[in-house]
Structures are given as C-alpha cells and as structure tokens.
Amino acid sequence: MKSGTAAIRNDLSHAIGLLANIGVIAGIAFLAIELRQNSEAVLKRRNGDELTDYEALVLNRSMAMTLLNYQYVFSEFQRGRISEAELPIASWRQDLDGKETVSGHQYWPDLREYWVNNDYREFDPAFVAWMNANIVDVREQTRQ
Secondary structure (H helix, E strand, O other), rough: OHHHHHHHHHHHHHHHHHHHHHHHHHHHHHHHHHHHHHHHHHHHHHHOOOHHHHHHHHHHHHHHHHHHHHHHHHHHHHHOOOHHOOOHHHHHHHHHHHHOOOOOOOHHHHHHHHHHHOOOOOOOHHHHHHHHHHHHHHHHHHHO
C-alpha cells in the first residue's frame, strides 16, 4: 500500500511542479507584454504622439510608482537613516525634467493633488512640500 501512496504523492508532486513552471512561464510572458506596452507608450510620449487613454494611464501610474519610491527614500531621510547628501536629488530633478526619460514634471501637479487630497493619501504632505521646495521649484528657477 505504501508504494501506491508514494506513487500518488510522486505524481501529485510532479503535477504541482509542472503547474508551477507553467505559471512562471505565463508570468514571464505577461511581464514581457507589459514592458513592451510601457516602452511603446514612452516612445510615443517622447515623439509627441497622442497617447491612448490606456497608455496615458500606464505612464501616469509608472510615474506615480516612481514618486512613491522617492517618498520611501525621503522617509528614510526623515527617520535619520540616510543623510541629506545621500538623497539622489540630481537624479530626481533629471527624472522630473524628462531630458533622458519621459518628463515626470507634467505629472507632478496632478499626482500631488490627487494623492494628497483624497482618502487614499499615498503622498505624505511633508514629502510633497519637500519635493516642491527642493525639486520642482528649483527646476523652475533653472529653466528661467
């Protein structure tokens, strides 16, 4: 009897492994499709082409996630875990300027208003004030 039970367990183990592998392959394929869509939206924005609503949403969400990452780094600064000198301010200004990437500066006002002034409140008001004073306002001054 044990040999029959062991065989069933072995077969079940192989089936689960096969399903897991199929899931990994499907996940990689999905990721490849997402990357392609994101790249196409970025290229269209850079070329000044009109974006579909979906492409605009993709870029907006991408910039929002980037800014949330910035906010995390800023929170580490607030907690004293990193110094102000360690904040990648020049990189953040470049990202918002859009010389090398899609300009995030065009997204900042809408994201700031939406993400601070609603029930979701993903942006910390202290982060928004710091970004305005140290990234956005400085960028505006250097452009004039």
